[in-house]
Amino acid sequence: MGDTVRIAVSNQKGGVGKTAVAINVAGALNDRGHDVLFVDLDPQGNATENLGMRDVYDEGPPSLFDVLSDAEKRHHVVDLVREHEEMDVIPSNIDMTAIEPELTLSRRSGQQLSLTLEHVDHEYDYVIIDCPPFLGNLMDNALYAAQNMLIPALAETTSKRAFELLFDHVSALEKDYDIRIRERGVVINRIDVRKNQAREMVAWIEDAFDDTPVWKVRERAAVQRAMTNGTSLFAEAPECDQLPSFREIARGLDEQFRRRRVSHD
Template sequence: MIRMPDTAKIAISNQKGGVGKTTVAINIAGALNRLEHNVLFIDLDPQGNATEGLGLEEEYEAQPPTLFDALTDHKAREDIDSLIVSHSEMDVLPSNIDMTSIEPELTMAMRGRERLEQVIDSLNAEYDVIIIDCPPYLGNLTDNALLTAGNVLIPALAESTSKRALEILFDQIEVLEAEYDTHIRDLGVVANRIETTNEAKSMLAWFEEAFSDIPVWEIRKRVTLQRAFSAGCSVFEFEEECDMSAEFLAIAEDLERRFGLVEVTA
């Protein structure tokens, strides 16, 4: 008998803005697609950067029902599959401009931190991996992503300001774990937009020491990554080659191994 593994759910999170979180999320999703995995990308950021970075600007301005409705109204969740948009590399549940007003809605809602889980449970389509791109702040949406995924991958800049940002994120994870009696697994740190500076060299050494029990991947600053984003795809679909493709594939292969994303003969 062939047994397929459960869907892997991964939150890409760092509440510090400007770390290239969305670019990392898109390219990890693209790498997983290159490894022939069926990927759903959920843009949970009200700014819609991933929606734009996947060439879906019109979806961000779409009329209801949208992801906002699916998160706030149980009736809208009944037809959640209709909100999913096909992309050449992955399926996408896009963000929407209405999401900018969702935080107070979730604060007042019953089980407001569990709405994303309810949305995913309502899906009829099956996926190997669900990538959740979090907002660049802590709040109900990020809590939803962390609790739903149970796994977090953290992009961070190789600069000293990352230390405090990571401390705040892990403090919040500890609060969620205590309140919900759960465990949120740290999958690794993606040191992103690395440039050749003494500060970057020092921070990379700090990452390796501080996170000795999980992988630390290094993504160098490359203009091709931004060009691919502007073209609405990952570097794996972009017309220009990028040496960072190998690093994103290494991340995807590690996730594939750790989640058992292969057919298992029982």
């Protein structure tokens, strides 16, 4: 196995289906035979709940809050990893709602997640980081740790401003840390092809990201039903007509990172 690939699933605009994209991309990578670690960096813990770990969100220390806010506890991240049928998971925790000021006070505020993941991510092909829906220290930590970004977006005009804010933030972070954060793809999510605005925005996004892969996922009730049952579409709805879309995303990521599909046989 080569170096672990870390990918931040990022868009500070809420309501774009970010967690659904993150979970199903992780499921698609698992379907290709990869070992996947899923990190729920969102203090709301939606992915933790959607992966069937609601009780873990309320558990006491050690938690993700502890390993990110105390350098002496970073190595305890190995104790946080939970097994799921499709991937391993580092769950979020209710204490994460108080992490932003703690990170502000830390000496290397934007690097805590990267330093923490060094204790565990060598066991995986991919680390998928589900980012919080706001710009701040947690988002900085995700982007610095991954330096690869997958952007979920909706086919509506509000996405234009969201892209602008995200890329302004990314540019500032790149300057601050002297790094380059690469866009690995845009996932236009929950497309309703019956709407003219949706079709027009798909065309706009494809034109705006002409050097970046743009993948399209249509609105399907099966996506939410799968998460309600604690899995991705790959475990819950193998007949869903949107599975090929997520398979294409996983295949595209493998091509970019020069990874091969691993046979389950």
